[in-house]
Amino acid sequence: MLRLEQRPTPSKSMLYLTPVMAVLATMVVGGMLFAALGINPIEAIYLLFIDPFVDSYNLSQLFVKASPLILIALGLSIGFRAGVWNIGAEGQFIIGAIAGGGVGLALWGSEGWWILPLMAVAAALGGALWAMIPAVLKIKFNANEILVSLMLVYVAENLLAQMVQGLLRDPSGFNFPESRNLGRNDATSLPDVIPALGIDGGGLVSLILLAAAFFLLQKHALGFQIKLTGESPRAARFAGVNPSIIIAICLGISGAAAGLAGLFELSGAAGKLTIDFPVGYGFTAIIVAFLGRLNPVGILLAGVVLAGTYIGGENAQFILKLPAAAVTVFQGMMLFFLLGFEILINYRIKSVRRAV
Amino acid sequence: MTALLEIQNLSKSYPGVKANDDISFAIQPGEIHALLGENGAGKSTLVKMIYGLVKPDEGSMVLQGQSFAPAKPVVARNSGVSMVFQHFSLFEALTVAENITLGMDDAPNRKELSDKIRKVSEEYGLPLDPDRLIGDMSVGERQRVEIIRCLLQNPRLLIMDEPTSVLTPQEVEILFGTLRQLSADGVAILYISHKLDEILALCDHATILRMGKVVDTCTPKEETAKSLAEMMIGGELEIHAATEFNPGAEVLAVSGLSLPSNDPFGVSLRDVSFSLRRGEILGIGGVAGNGQEEVLAALSGEEKVAAGMVTLDGAAIGQMGPNERRILGLLTAPEERLGHAAAPMMSLSQNAFLTGRIRKKLAPRKVINNSKTNTFARDIVEGFDVRTPGIHVAAKALSGGNLQKFVIGREVLQSPEVLVVNQPTWGVDAAAAASIRQALRQLAAKGAAVIVISQDLDELMEMSDTFAVLSEGRLSKPQPAEGLTIEEIGLMMGGDLEGTHHAEA
Numbered sequence: 001m002l003r004l005e006q007r008p009t010p011s012k013s014m015l016y017l018t019p020v021m022a023v024l025a026t027m028v029v030g031g032m033l034f035a036a037l038g039i040n041p042i043e044a045i046y047l048l049f050i051d052p053f054v055d056s057y058n059l060s061q062l063f064v065k066a067s068p069l070i071l072i073a074l075g076l077s078i079g080f081r082a083g084v085w086n087i088g089a090e091g092q093f094i095i096g097a098i099a100g101g102g103v104g105l106a107l108w109g110s111e112g113w114w115i116l117p118l119m120a121v122a123a124a125l126g127g128a129l130w131a132m133i134p135a136v137l138k139i140k141f142n143a144n145e146i147l148v149s150l151m152l153v154y155v156a157e158n159l160l161a162q163m164v165q166g167l168l169r170d171p172s173g174f175n176f177p178e179s180r181n182l183g184r185n186d187a188t189s190l191p192d193v194i195p196a197l198g199i200d201g202g203g204l205v206s207l208i209l210l211a212a213a214f215f216l217l218q219k220h221a222l223g224f225q226i227k228l229t230g231e232s233p234r235a236a237r238f239a240g241v242n243p244s245i246i247i248a249i250c251l252g253i254s255g256a257a258a259g260l261a262g263l264f265e266l267s268g269a270a271g272k273l274t275i276d277f278p279v280g281y282g283f284t285a286i287i288v289a290f291l292g293r294l295n296p297v298g299i300l301l302a303g304v305v306l307a308g309t310y311i312g313g314e315n316a317q318f319i320l321k322l323p324a325a326a327v328t329v330f331q332g333m334m335l336f337f338l339l340g341f342e343i344l345i346n347y348r349i350k351s352v353r354r355a356v
Numbered sequence: 357m358t359a360l361l362e363i364q365n366l367s368k369s370y371p372g373v374k375a376n377d378d379i380s381f382a383i384q385p386g387e388i389h390a391l392l393g394e395n396g397a398g399k400s401t402l403v404k405m406i407y408g409l410v411k412p413d414e415g416s417m418v419l420q421g422q423s424f425a426p427a428k429p430v431v432a433r434n435s436g437v438s439m440v441f442q443h444f445s446l447f448e449a450l451t452v453a454e455n456i457t458l459g460m461d462d463a464p465n466r467k468e469l470s471d472k473i474r475k476v477s478e479e480y481g482l483p484l485d486p487d488r489l490i491g492d493m494s495v496g497e498r499q500r501v502e503i504i505r506c507l508l509q510n511p512r513l514l515i516m517d518e519p520t521s522v523l524t525p526q527e528v529e530i531l532f533g534t535l536r537q538l539s540a541d542g543v544a545i546l547y548i549s550h551k552l553d554e555i556l557a558l559c560d561h562a563t564i565l566r567m568g569k570v571v572d573t574c575t576p577k578e579e580t581a582k583s584l585a586e587m588m589i590g591g592e593l594e595i596h597a598a599t600e601f602n603p604g605a606e607v608l609a610v611s612g613l614s615l616p617s618n619d620p621f622g623v624s625l626r627d628v629s630f631s632l633r634r635g636e637i638l639g640i641g642g643v644a645g646n647g648q649e650e651v652l653a654a655l656s657g658e659e660k661v662a663a664g665m666v667t668l669d670g671a672a673i674g675q676m677g678p679n680e681r682r683i684l685g686l687l688t689a690p691e692e693r694l695g696h697a698a699a700p701m702m703s704l705s706q707n708a709f710l711t712g713r714i715r716k717k718l719a720p721r722k723v724i725n726n727s728k729t730n731t732f733a734r735d736i737v738e739g740f741d742v743r744t745p746g747i748h749v750a751a752k753a754l755s756g757g758n759l760q761k762f763v764i765g766r767e768v769l770q771s772p773e774v775l776v777v778n779q780p781t782w783g784v785d786a787a788a789a790a791s792i793r794q795a796l797r798q799l800a801a802k803g804a805a806v807i808v809i810s811q812d813l814d815e816l817m818e819m820s821d822t823f824a825v826l827s828e829g830r831l832s833k834p835q836p837a838e839g840l841t842i843e844e845i846g847l848m849m850g851g852d853l854e855g856t857h858h859a860e861a
Contacts, residue, residue, distance in 0.1 A: 240679035
């Protein structure tokens with residue numbers, strides 16, 4: 001019989017090495033999977049993990065995919081630090097895009113530098129308000145925020161479907177269920193900042209917020225309260241922290257970040273609202289948050305790695321005829337190995353012989 | 357006469373510490389054998405090895421002439437070794453009989469078991485109704501259930517781990533009667549304690565442990581409390597001289613404090629009233645689970661009450677949260693060190709910030725000042741002799757006594773007007789306990805008021821100027837501690853709050 005036994009002092013350096021080991025293990029096991037499918041594993045691994053970071057076209061797409069992941073994961077990580085488990089970032093992402101996009105569409109035809117910031121504020125507010133639903137239900141009735149926030153993703157998806165068929169439908173779009181293309185309008189589209197890496201205005205804001213999150217968690221009293229609440233709720237109460245406020249702040253921040261990411265996606269890569277607008281960034285960001293050890297710098301690196309698998313996965317689909325689900329399998333595998341290694345760092349396996 | 361249990365050269369190491377080092381002694385049938393030592397001396401590890409919870413690294417045991425190496429408790433029980441733990445494993449929502457059934461390998465039917473429980477419990481002077489709910493029982497009665505559970509298995513050796521820490525003096529007397537009777541019937545008892553008077557009164561032999569080694573053995577009847585204590589801590593014991601008590605103006609007043617409990621088995625505070633003057637140390641005694649935590653929560657601000665129920669320097673503060681009260685100078689140190697007073701995984705520095713933020717101004721404009729925080733943490737570590745490799749060590753890496761010194765030091769160094777501490781020396785070794793008490797006394801001498809909530813009567817008698825008892829959420833009227841007798845206190849602890857009319861000094 002095997003048993004897990006807690007290690008007295010888990011290795012600090014291993015703690016930082018686990019994400020790297022998880023990526024390496026995913027490469028090895030993924031390679032075996034490809035070999036079993038009759039695909040050259042070396043070529044597949046190269047396409048998925050190396051090519052996105054060396055090919056210049058791929059590089060120009062890197063932050064297009066990475067910034068929404070980083071921005072959402074950043075918001076989620078703050079809640080996860082406090083033990084507030086927002087799983088519904090995908091829904092907040094959609095609502096942010098609807099709210100911000102709605103402002104942009106309402107002001108269609110106007111010109112001015114202030115339109116895009118106004119859309120961003122509306123998107124952040126929309127995402128935050130959507131996240132307030134699980135927050136209020138948790139505070140008032142102790143409802144589980146994991147379930148409520150997750151269920152609200154499906155509500156948001158249906159709301160999006162309604163919007164693109166009704167209120168936000170392009171009046172000159174031949175009745176196709178999609179909005180006007182905000183990306184083709186200077187006032188509502190994001191400016192490029194570093195095109196070679198795919199960093200646009202949204203990517204820049206994400207990086208600035210990354211620094212802000214770092215400051216919040218390292219230096220600010222509120223960051224301390226958030227960490228303390230996750231670490232030991234009773235000690236937090238003793239330190240004068242109001243748990244209801246922390247729940248509201250954490251869900252609010254993560255909702256606002258996801259909403260903002262939704263608008264950046266809309267005004268940048270996607271351009272218009274369609275039923276297929278959400279592509280799962282809100283869920284992948286959960287992996288990014290944990291792969292990055294809930295730490296802003298780690299999230300930056302993890303976001304880039306996961307963005308790479310998106311890009312590499314698409315290329316592998318063209319070149320190697322890999323099934324589309326392969327990328328999802330890979331991302332899942334990465335989280336699996338990460339959590340598995342994490343257990344082995346904190347515990348050791350002991351074989352227990354049955355007593356005679 | 358051959359020994360019942362012979363322990364031969366047992367050793368057990370944990371990472372970084374040798375908990376037991378080459379321990380040998382023997383227990384005779386029917387003797388009450390004391391295992392004496394400070395916290396951390398290795399008593400628990402040793403009895404866990406005897407009871408099959410921990411496997412020794414080296415050494416062996418012989419029980420009734422046969423090699424004895426229990427791999428788990430059930431093996432030990434079947435060989436006639438039973439244990440009553442300090443912390444009970446009883447389900448509050450079940451009856452006595454149901455709880456006992458759960459622990460048995462081959463339980464008889466309900467009727468038969470109930471009869472057996474009644475018979476055994478009466479035989480040993482521990483009357484027990486098998487159909488009562490555990491949730492309705494006092495801690496002393498719950499301990500009876502654990503003892504009866506052991507006795508039903510006809511043990512040859514009964515291990516008792518600090519059995520009296522939760523009992524009133526009267527209950528202790530009853531327990532001792534039972535233990536003596538068991539001993540007369542030939543059952544050996546291994547009695548673990550650090551309370552010297554109990555060992556003097558009860559035990560035939562004593563084995564004294566220090567730092568994992570047997571340092572001495574003796575016959576308690578030939579020793580004094582002082583000589584036993586010196587064997588235990590390995591040095592001369594300092595006895596503190598009483599100081600003058602000249603209280604100043606009233607600083608804290610609690611009047612009609614009531615706090616209903618949310619937990620069905622919790623304790624509601626009922627009409628608690630007292631006042632506290634500068635320089636005064638108020639000792640609050642009572643058996644655990646009679647409202648101690650609730651009193652602390654109501655004073656710390658973790659539980660809000662009607663504004664006027666708590667006043668500090670004339671200001672009604674019942675509705676204020678913990679930090680607002682800290683601004684005014686009301687500080688607290690809860691009983692549970694890890695997870696309440698301190699966050700286990702956070703560093704000492706972060707834990708210093710946890711309560712020190714407000715009064716020490718460690719986060720002006722909400723930005724944490726790291727160097728100031730580290731200085732405060734270092735001041736605590738140095739001022740209170742906290743043994744730690746540094747202030748960046750996680751709180752849970754410290755031993756209980758060192759962390760307690762840190763927790764008390766953290767509050768004392770913030771110069772409180774009123775400091776409330778719950779169980780200041782629980783699980784703390786004698787030297788650390790003495791320094792904690794000394795710090796609290798000095799704080800009072802400088803004009804602060806101190807409330808010490810404790811279950812250790814000796815500690816309360818040594819420290820308190822005035823004394824009161826909590827019983828089922830009610831507080832007796834505080835009385836001058838000088839001249840109170842153990843009998844009077846015992847009656848108060850049993851719930852007779854009015855029955856003792858202590859003569860005013």
